[in-house]
Amino acid sequence: MNAVKLAEEAGLGGMINTVMQSAFFALNEQIIPYDKATVLMKKYAKKAYGRKGQEIVEKNYNAIDAGKAGLVKIEVKPEWANLEIKEVEVDMSRPVFVRNIADQVNAIKGYDLPVSAFTGYEDGTMDNGGTAYEKRGIANYVPEWITDNCIQCNQCAFACPHAAIRPFLITDDEMAKAPEGLSTKNAVGKGLKGLQYKIQISTLDCTGCGVCVEVCPSKEKSLVMSPIGDEIAKGEIQNTEYLYDHVTYKDNLVGKNNAKNSQFAKPLFEFSGACLGCGETPYVKLVTQLFGERMQVANATGCSSIYGASF
Secondary structure: HHHHHHHHHOOOOOOOOHHHHHHHHOOOOOOOOOOHHHHHHHHHHHHHHHHHOOOHHHHHHHHHHHHHOOOOOOOOOOHHOOOOOOOOOOOOOHHHHHHHHHHHOOOOOOOHOOHHHOOOOOOOOOOOHHHHHOOOOOOOEEEEEHHHOOOOHHHHHOHHHHHHHHHEEOOOOHHHHHOOOOOOOOOOOOOOOOOOEEEEEOOOOOOOOOOOHOOOOOOOOOOOEEHHHHHHHOHHHHHHHHHHOOOOOOHHOOOOOOOOHOOOOOOOEEEEOOOOOOOOOOHHHHHHHHHHHOOOOOOOHHHHHHOOOOO
């Protein structure tokens, strides 16, 4: 079921909640018979949107009907029930917290963890930086950088909620050690002569929200959404590993007094657990780029508790 397409056809744009609610009850008739659920959903839609006019009510009716009509049965291969489970060798270079706790939770083995695994964490404090080791690869489509179209404004990196897209300034020595085929262009800007410029997307950390594409001001877009498989095949994972881990951040060459220059600094808030397209986390990320480790943040609980410590 393509919920977005069904919602658009019903006249609700990208708001899929009504379609998904209907689909849920269509698949779970043991909870409530679908015919009865339909009557109740439409009754609520009339109550909720009646004051906005019958046209809006009808659009919600159409979305409710589409929820069941749009379901497509996917056959699961019988052999999948007996897939071989291969033990993965533990990478001992990963932090203790990551390999002993976070990796277990991500492997859906959290219930098997003994209480003793949390010794040292009794106050609820967790180690920072764990998300850098997750590499979830949850996006179907990720940005592809069109080198020739880029005007080097760094707006894409500035707006990215997850620090998954970053500009790099690369020296000749660093270029010599780079993966084969790394696409760059001559850097423009005061004090940047002789350096190469590169926008790099962390394919496995991107959530696919497309914010970077939307904010790109290039006349011919310098970013387009591309199937994640295509980007992996082109070596973007290897490019990310090299640039993020082995190329120095050169914010010392520029004054961080504008949006472009701020993005040459390493973000100390990265790959958060925020929803895709989050409007809040780009600001948290920016503050860390401006002030680095010389800062402390104290605020009330809320979304920050989730995207900052989703574990």
